[in-house]
Amino acid sequence: MNVKISVIIPVFNASKYVKDTFNSLQNQTFKDFEVIFINDRSTDNSLEILKDFEIKDSRVCVLSNKINKGAGYSRNRGISLAKGDYIYFLDSDDLIHEKTLEILYNESTKYSLDILEGRFYKIADGQKKINPKNFKLQEDIVTGQYYFNNLPHISIVVWDKLWKTEFIKSTRIVFDEHRYEDVTFVISMFIKAKRVKNIDFAFYNYIERENSIVTSKITDKHIKESLVLVEDLESRYLSTKQEEINPIIEKIFFTGFASILSKTIFKSNNATLRKNAIKIMVKTFSKYRWDVLKAKKVGLKEKALLFISPVFAAKMYGIFKSK
Secondary structure (H helix, E strand, O other): OOOOEEEEEEOOOEEEEOHEEEEEEHHOOOOOOOEEEEEEOOOOHHHHHHHHHHOOOOOOEEEEOOOOOHHHHHHHHHHHOOOEEEEEEOOOEEEOOOOOHHHHHHHHHHHHEEEEEEEEEEEOOOEEEEOOOOOOOOOEEEEEEEEHHHHOOOOOOOOEEEEEHHHHHHHHHOOOOOHHHHHHHHHHHHOOOOEEEEEEEEEEEOOOOOOOOOOOOHHHHHHHHHHHHHHHHHHHHHHOOOOHHHHHHHHHHHHHHHHHHHOOOOOOOHHHHHHHHHHHHHHHHOOOHHHOOOOOOOOHHHHHHHOOOOOHHOOOOOHHHOO
């Protein structure tokens, strides 16, 4: 039987937090949804907790990956089984406002949207800050390319949006199975979307944890996946040169050098791999060094620092907006 919304939640070692996350779903004023949990070979008792949810709530379905495959693979599994008219992605250690599904569903169905984007709170170091800060309401229904190119800030995460299931499946676009899997998925989907708008509603609480991408120990696998992301962004930058969406992809690509270096590569304890990764990043960036100065969406300070060196820009990363 179909439901209105499918909530997809990848889970890996989230036993400390997933009960609170599920409670925020159970407290929703909107009740016509299913929850698809994908246990990604957790080594704690996450699976036991999820199975208990499944027993107590008929809306819950629990899947288990045979090996640890990451959030991208897990979300793809969830999408393939989703019965809802819309899909909502939720992380297993975050929380949502009790009216989230009600407000997002009503707005999306009212305008038959492919994608509806909202706002979120970032909670870190005891502080709660709303994002994006420079929010601009897009009341008219526009294409994804127009939306990306005309708003002051674009969020490249999936959990501050409601997605039309038919639209996702029609594109045949899937999540990449590596770190930062949100980035290329969001870009690809907005390129295809025909009906997009946003809403001034901060419903998501993104809580920076010790094991988040920002704070977790950087492994060799993370470094390699970061370099794959740079290749993906370079390919998208080059393939969309003549398209309306290019200026924002250009910004994501260029500022991504500083972000990836700062958040990932600089933090590696593998000196040899770190040195080689920096060399690859600098070599790739050097092909587009002069193009940075012409980038429409990149700020003057960002242009100046990147032009000097992406390594120098990464060390001054505070001027860039983080997730």
